[in-house]
Amino acid sequence: MDENCRRIQKKTLTAALTLICLIAFGTKTSLAFQNQETETKFKQYKGEVIDASSKKPLVFATLSLEGTNISTITNTEGNFILKIPSELTDGTVVVSFLGYKSKNILLSQLKPNKNKISLVISVTELSEVDINAPKDAAALVKETLARKGDNYFDDPTLMTAFYRETIKKRRRNVSLSEAVVNIYKTPYSSVRKDAVELYKARKSTDYSKLDTIALKLQGGPFNTLYVDIMKYPDYIFADGSIADYKFTFSRSTRINDQLIYVINFKQWESIKEPLYTGELFIDVEKRTLTSAIYTLNITDKHRAARLFVRKKPAKVDVWPTEVAYRVDYREKGGKWYYGYSNVLLEFKVDWEDKLFNSVYSMTAEMAVTDWERNLQGNAPKSRERLKKSIILSDEAVGFSDPDFWGEYNIIEPEKSIESAIKKIQRQLRRAKAKGGAAAP
Structure with a gap:
């Protein structure tokens, strides 16, 4: 070394x-693999979460389906995959990140791929x-x-x-x-x-x-x-x-x-x-x-x-x-x-x-x-x-x-x-x- x-x-x-x-x-x-996907079919939504001003990716931003325990986080490139059971067709996805204003997006507005979600910084007045x-x-x-x-x-x-x-x-x-x-x-x-x-x-x-x-x-x-x-x-x-x-x-x-x-x-x-x-x-x-x-x-x-x-x-x-x-x-x-x-x-x-x-x-x-x-x-x-x-x-x-x-x-x-x-x-x-x- x-x-x-x-x-x-x-x-x-x-x-x-x-x-x-x-x-x-x-x-x-091969061991038996216990995966929720084997019992439930999912719809998958992919995209990225970025800073609205700088366009830089937000690492560990959270996306969660309101009223459920379904959530995911972004990786170091701001990318995410959110899996939702197929029977859930309505709902609101809450996107949040420390120090930023959260954004609510209707599930029906999300595309299977290339969703680009921008968050705005929550700024405190200098006074x-x-x-x-x-x-x-x-x-x-x-x-x-x-x-x-x-x-x-x-x-x-x-x-x-x-x-x-x-x-x-x-x-x-x-x-x-x-x-x-x-x-x-x-x-x-x-x-x-x-x-x-x-x-x-x-x-x-x-x-x-x-x-x-x-x-x-x-x-x-x-x-x-x-x-x-x-x-x-x-x-x-x-x-x-x-x-x-x-x-x-x-x-x-x-x-x-x-x-x-x-x-x-x-x-x-x-x-x-x-x-x-x-x-x-x-x-x-x-x-x-x-x-x-x-x-x-x-x-x-x-x-x-x-x-x-x-x-x-x-x-x-x-x-x-x-x-x-x-x-x-x-x-x-x-x-x-x-x-x-x-x-x-x-x-x-x-x-x-x-x-x-x-x-x-x-x-x-x-x-x-x-x-x-x-x-x-x-x-x-x-x-x-x-x-x-x-x-x-x-x-x-x-x-x-x-x-x-x-x-x-x-x-x-x-x-x-x-x-x-x-x-x-x-x-x-x-x-x-x-x-x-x-x-x-």
Whole structure:
């Protein structure tokens, strides 16, 4: 490994996660694939969501069918695919993005392809902006990071979270995993790492669609947990590396009646390593990071591949084409905490002896469903903790626990993670009543 790659690995979130393991399989074993599409016919709508002014794509914009739990998000190019059951012919699709005015579109107005949806920035009048806010965007970011001990949870916390992991070949689901995990989160001011315990997990994989290649997402829930910038700032803004970025004020807006500064950041042109570009949403009054959306700047596909690909067959080239992250924080009692994160990756797999390459995408998202203070500092024993090298699909036991999953016996990847959480809340409450650790 060359010195440049070592320097990259010390700085980037991707290296900290070691996300991808690529393994050749000599068998064509096919497992039963639980996919909602096998039971319900869908209509499909494709398009892109862009900024109305700049025409730039909006990454992780949300499209949801009003009154249902059907939703999707855009990728790093602003593209989306929204699947609607064929029997639903009427309805309103709500398109939303942080800091932008939402747009309502009648389902009947959407075309099967080439829908272009533009959103307008929700701008706050300058008279409302706190005149005491730093005029230097980099200074505001540094101050926000420095105040994590004041503004974020300062007690050990036990969280329950729902995790979903999806692997697609082009647009077809080939592997789905879901889990309920316990997160033993240490105070934001502490340098101790969080611990994760697996409570329930299941998977559904169709290896026949993988062309004898299985992509395995290494890290499992840690992939999404380490996107918590306020807890793990070094994975994106390592010591000294904050100077590798140019920070600029983008706009001011109001989200949930809070005045938010949107800070753009990107690496300086003189920096050749693949770092990040994105937006930080900072509460002006409290100096808190409320959300962040950012992507890996893939300046060199070979360097980027070394960050992700842990193992691969000799005659196959694999490299990332898209890498995006999102984290959202929630507020309770004047303190903020990690609430939701999403990781999206797209890879090309190029066989030496094949004319066409394959495109795979991986999405991992996790949402906190409940939490309580862990004042006793309880933590799982070493053998009960998930390792950072976990491959969730290897740990999951499929659908062998119907008592827990109950009627929710099909993984529904096209529905929102909030929908999945609602469906298992009853089981989580029941587990709590029985003394289970999964529902604090």
